[in-house]
Amino acid sequence: MARLELRDLSHSYKPNPVEPADWALKPMTMIWEDGGAYALLGPSGCGKTSLLNILSGLVIPSRGKVLFDDVDVTTLPTEQRNIAQVFQFPVIYDTMTVEQNLAFPLRNRGVEPAKIDARVKEVAAMLELTGDLKRKASGLTADMKQKISLGRGLVREDVRAVLFDEPLTVIDPHLKWQLRAELKRVHRQSKTTMVYVTHDQTEALTFADKVVVMYDGDVVQVGTPQQLFEEPAHTFVGHFIGSPGMNVLPASVAGGVAHIKGNEILLGRSYQPIDSAKRVEIGVRPEFLRLGSGTEGLPVTVKRVEDTGRQKIIRAELDGLPIAALAHEDETVPASGVRLIADPARVHVYADGQLVRA
Amino acid sequence: MEKPLNNRAWFLVMPVALIVAFNAILPLMTVVNYSVQDTFGNNQFFWNGTGWFKDLLDPNAELGGRFLAALGRNVSFSLIILSIEVPLGILVSLCMPKKGPGVAACLVIMALPLLVPWNVVGTIWQIFARTDIGLLGWTVSHLGINYNYTNEFFSAWFTIILMDVWHWTSLIALLCYAGLKSSPDAFYQAARIDGASRWSVFRAIELPKLNRVLLIGVLLRFMDSFMIYTEPFVVTGGGPGNSTTGVSIDLVKIALGQFDLGKAAAMSIVYNLIILSTCWVFYTVMTNVDAPDRPRDAKDGAL
Structure with a gap:
């Protein structure tokens, strides 16, 4: 669990950015408090996934710093950042059981078996996967696979943040509501900092305490769902949030x-x-x-x-x-x-x- | 329910049935027919019942000893080349570039050995491994190693194994490369986040992805190497002595060299059955291993 900070951060995929359009992310400074539930909301191509990849360490920003609990992690590789990520398409290890999947990040870090067992049981209980621990992960439905992905993050006690990259894309509509409510409950229970990327306003507004609205590489507003609704800081926010828009x-x-x-x-x-x-x-x-x-x-x-x-x-x-x-x-x-x-x-x-x- | 019975549709299958009978069933039955008879030429045949089969499977009989020894050599050859080509092929595929101009170059170079006909491969290696004019043979023997595939057991085996590895590792590598390309980047990212070592990534992500292609690759290579004929025949002619004589080479010797049609027919039938059953067992085991433990109940979905 940690406080995430982006300091004067900007990023371009081009080696020599000149024009404003060359920047995938325009300069921004932002603080995400420890234990908060945040959503990054914006249309496709607005830079939200780039920002998420910068947090997870898959992309190194062109300028600025990423700090976790005031420690500079800008150039640290993913595995040393202690973050977890849930991807758009469920990533599970097919040959392993649910239990082995959940234990995998701990086994890689050389945690002792008794401790792994306890943690896996705890997280499985939180995610309501206890009954499925011995099943092979490959035969499960997409929503259960996403829960396993999340579980692999939560199982690490020292995990600083869980990042979600449009995690409900492949989930059946009637299960989306259910999984979203579960995410919310898991967040309250685990008190882990969570950052949720989506282009769906309903997902963002129901999940997050604070929503970061992005448009064209820029953060246009950070606020509670109520603030976004009542006082949009940018006409884009007015359009994008609400149905019909402002x-x-x-x-x-x-x-x-x-x-x-x-x-x-x-x-x-x-x-x-x-x-x-x-x-x-x-x-x-x-x-x-x-x-x-x-x-x-x-x-x-x-x-x-x-x-x-x-x-x-x-x-x-x-x-x-x-x-x-x-x-x-x-x-x-x-x-x-x-x-x-x-x-x-x-x-x-x-x-x-x-x-x-x- | 009233079902109209009309079997005239079978006539539509007749042309195919005739063609299959002409090119497969009748020749096969000829072999079966030969296998229970004996001949001394002149197109005169004598009934021998299951005699040849008894001989064939009896290690103490002349035919049986010969057959089982050749079979043993074939099995060893297949096991050796599989245990080299499969790991090597996987390793090569892991080292191949995933994008960029190197991909096309790699694919072409890797595919080249696969395009060379068997007897040409044999001829290339027959010359390449000669100690007088072949580069490999000359170099190895000038390093002070006793290398001569025409009269030394280990040299002969070393040569045909090396030749097979040279010829066919590409097949495994290309199949694995295709399998590896199909796994999305998110898997590798997730593995990094989970702190997986290179070996864990291979075990947890890459090897499971290769499961299917390896099944095909191993089957193809097993069948091919178990039936190998041309390459060792061109290089060593089955020698020195009988040391590189596989069942195929022996079969040809018996059938065409000694004109023992009965023995050869019995041998081909047994040989064929061994290959079929091995492939069937292998395929069944492999497909059952990675089947999910149980399908999700239909009831779960309906609720």
């Missing part, structure tokens, strides 16, 4: 009021004038838009209403700009004259994609 509308902001194509929208706070060279947008989540009546709110044209059974998603246009809103299941959406009212406290202002604070 509405982002070009606007001009003056004090406590924003104007979108001649329509006025109240802001909960008062803003300083923003540099005119920057692209100003306001962001508001569909959850914080409600149907209005009379002359209040934004006049929109409803294009489509999607009924998800629990709520209605209104797909509309505001002078040609797409906008989405959520309505209760029992609300009726009139065909014309619809107005949407935003909760002023939930409307955020963005300049060049970055959140502007009042």
Whole structure:
């Protein structure tokens, strides 16, 4: 168990990076506290797997340092870092039984047999694999194999962190929920630092205490699921998290009021004038838009209403700009004259994609 | 259930049945027929029952002694070349580059010996190992070692074994290389994380991956080496004495040299049965060894 720190870290797969696009990971500094459950969330190619490989030691970063408990491990090879990794596709040793699989990392490190036995039993109990210890690992289902992979990490008492690289990719949908809940329980029980890479927001938000959202090699926000939802630090986070994502509308902001194509929208706070060279947008989540009546709110044209059974998603246009809103299941959406009212406290202002604070 | 009975479809199989009968069953039956008869030429045959088979399996009989000795030499030869070629092939495959321009070069060079016809391999080594004009023979004998494959037992065996290793190690190496290429990188990364030594990686990841290809490789090499004829025939002619005479060479001597068709037929049948049953036993054992302990219950899946 350890505190992981990335200090001024950046990485490029090219030998002589010049342009910003040459960098797979742009400069970042980050601290992951001991015993925390973190998720690295982002679309494919955003650099999350590169970052994970840097943590595990499979990739050495071009610049900056990786520290485990304030010890510099940047150039240490994987086997000396005391980390564990669960891969996308289950990695198990086919010829061994479940028990031998779990014992393998300890036997390689020359731990005495009695101790290995005790540890294996303990971890098997935690992962609910006790009944399967004597079975051959090759005949098991994908979710059990993933549990064995995790177990091989947890079995080492001194393991500093467990890294997950999209571990649920090959798991059947109905087992995903179950395994995710188990991961969460195992995390609470073992108190090991865990870093979970995924492109699935549900996985990230249910697993992690803190989510690191990555976009194009950059960390755009680190926060609790609630922070990511309520106050996205970047329009990308707004889009990526939430279903449907946040509405982002070009606007001009003056004090406590924003104007979108001649329509006025109240802001909960008062803003300083923003540099005119920057692209100003306001962001508001569909959850914080409600149907209005009379002359209040934004006049929109409803294009489509999607009924998800629990709520209605209104797909509309505001002078040609797409906008989405959520309505209760029992609300009726009139065909014309619809107005949407935003909760002023939930409307955020963005300049060049970055959140502007009042 | 009412099932229409119509066996006319069998006629569709007739052409194949005829061809198989013409090129396999009838010749085989001829051999079986010879094996229970004796002849002194002139196309006159005399019934001999199981006489040849009794002789063949009796170590004290002339035929039996000869057959069992040749069989013993064949078994030793196969075991020796397998115990050299399999580990060596695995080792070579582990050392081959995994990517880059070296791969193509390696594959071509490794494949070359496999493309050389048997009698040409024999001829190459017959000359290569000669002490007067062959590079190998000349060098070894000038090192002060008594090396002469035409009149010395160990030299003869050394030569044919070395020749077989030269000719066929590539086959094992290429098969293993293909097997190794199929294991994803994640396995090696996981092994590093688990702190596995090079030997553990080989035992836990690489060897299990090679299981299947090695099964095929060992079967192929066993059958081939157990039936070997051309190469030792060209190099040593089965000598010195009978020391490199395998069953195939002996069979040809009896059938075509002495024209003892009955003895030769009995010998070929026994020889064939030995090869078939060995391969069957080997295959069955190997496929059972790596079968999973029990399939997952259907009930588990339904719940």
